[in-house]
Amino acid sequence: MITLLYFARLRESFGISSEQAHPPAHVVDVRSLTEWLRQRGGAWQEELAQSRPVRVAVNQDMAGPDRAVCDGDEIAFFPPVTGG
């Protein structure tokens, strides 16, 4: 089981801020996790489209597509940051 968090526009588009998910065994990294979520269709397909500049953090560290995803991880999806 992994924890998924969504922030800002993604949180609004998906209508949820967090969920507990049980991805299938072929989900081993950020790339395959994103692809799996995209297959939900609708807002997921749209917001996680490869053309969209979505950022991912694994256990509160910024992560690239090759970053491994393990059981128990906290994985956040969000748009490029705009603080300051």
Place this chain on the structure above:
Amino acid sequence: MITLLYFARLRESFGISSEQAHPPAHVVDVRSLTEWLRQRGGAWQEELAQSRPVRVAVNQDMAGPDRAVCDGDEIAFFPPVTGG
């Protein structure tokens, strides 16, 4: 007649902070004024030696050796500044 002002180390070395001076006719610019003052000897010769980094302002603007000196001018001599 011109007004001469001295600041910081120069003020202390000369023992005066200002004076009204009547330089001879050959004093026409900052260079010749400095040379004329240097001829007073003692602290004047020492502090205004060419090796010393003395700064000059004419009428409150920084001035180079070629800057003209005219009757009525306010001319200040001081070390490189150290504020801030």
Place this chain on the structure above:
Amino acid sequence: MTVRVQNEDFDLGAEILKLRQGNSGIGAIASFVGLVRDLNENARVAEMTLEHYPGMTEKALAEILEQAKQRWSIIDALVIHRVGSLKPADQIVLVAVSSAHRGAAFAACEFIMDYLKTRAPFWKKEQTEAGARWVDAHESDETAVQRWV
């Protein structure tokens, strides 16, 4: 080194005084305050909401301060960033750096702001006459951070 993420406003004078206190080796304090502008991308902004990622935000900011400390000879550094609902002219962020000499304080303060803008998980949503909109990230902020790499 202090990081705070809070709803409440902050008092610049009091924060800088705390940063100065008890260290008379400090010769320089550079600080930056970011404020809500009433106009952004040609739209009047009535209100702004700042969202963040609790936990990761504090961690990211602490790492940015740590990097600044490794790169420059600084004495202390502080970041306060507000979240929640803000109005035009409200303070958003304070970054302050103390050091012996001014060069390090200026550089570290600007470095921290550039990294904060592109690496700390905050998101702004504006209320304008045309409705609510999420603020887009600026290409210029990514350009600014690249000069430190």
Place this chain on the structure above:
Amino acid sequence: MTVRVQNEDFDLGAEILKLRQGNSGIGAIASFVGLVRDLNENARVAEMTLEHYPGMTEKALAEILEQAKQRWSIIDALVIHRVGSLKPADQIVLVAVSSAHRGAAFAACEFIMDYLKTRAPFWKKEQTEAGARWVDAHESDETAVQRWV
């Protein structure tokens, strides 16, 4: 644009508040405070006296602010510089710049400090254990100002 040369201390928070007031187009305020260090060139400093050239100092500072305004898109700028007798940890100088975006505020603030350090007629005299001494100008300050030329 404000220039003040004064014996009295200044209140950073109050000054920045004044700079911000009445303009919600301000998105950024960069500021710098210079303080008396208790140690300078390996000698303990007990007291410092700041001398200036009345009239020329204010003129030189106003010109530096004017140059900053011409070079960057800034909204307002402020310099307060103290003179007279100061002790370690006392505030010496405040430079603050307001602008819409942070890049201009940071650059103008650092520019003003670099020019002030090398162009504004102030002189520091320190009281140390070894007696009184006039502070020598630093080569590094001249180097710093050259990058803006």
